Amino acid sequence: NAGVTQTPKFRVLKTGQSMTLLCAQDMNHEYMYWYRQDPGMGLRLIHYSVGEGTTAKGEVPDGYNVSRLKKQNFLLGLESAAPSQTSVYFCASSYWGETFLNQPQHFGDGTRLSIL
């Protein structure tokens, strides 16, 4: 049982390049999330998804796009990378049931992205 898997683990981009970060979960979770983590800033939500085919904006969505074509996958795209997007990106997933009670989020190992 792999849990939440992120690829790649590291990447260096030049300003203006594009790339896609992939998140896959094998826990059949409905909710998936993308966060960025910067020193002293904690975890900030970029986008999230409540189910296959749905996405929504989080706290810091500008400059990012996402897609959830399959329940197990959540993709984060940078169309034109900027140095301000240098960060560690974490994907997470959580269960959601009929009780509507909040559930723990399970995190991947992160992607360290540097933009020069």
Next chain:
Amino acid sequence: GENVEQHPSTLSVQEGDSAVIKCTYSDSASNYFPWYKQELGKRPQLIIDIRSNVGEKKDQRIAVTLNKTAKHFSLHITETQPEDSAVYFCAASYYGNNRLAFGKGNQVVVIP
């Protein structure tokens, strides 16, 4: 939206002593409060959580207390060990909203 603050930002304790980290939240509708531990270069991992219908929860050396009136909750680590050294994040969420608002984290350093 919800705003979560953590204090102090850095906490140093002698091995064997207790550590307490306090978080405050702004939205009185929040009803779910998890704590995550993140070791250097690793993923955040859930260590304990509490819902608003409970005032305290304990798991071995770790406990969380919740004061809904004052809108704060605290993580208590007893008999600290070097492996407790990490960054600890608190978070809050409210009913029907499966999203978390995270605090900025506390660095805990356990001195052998």
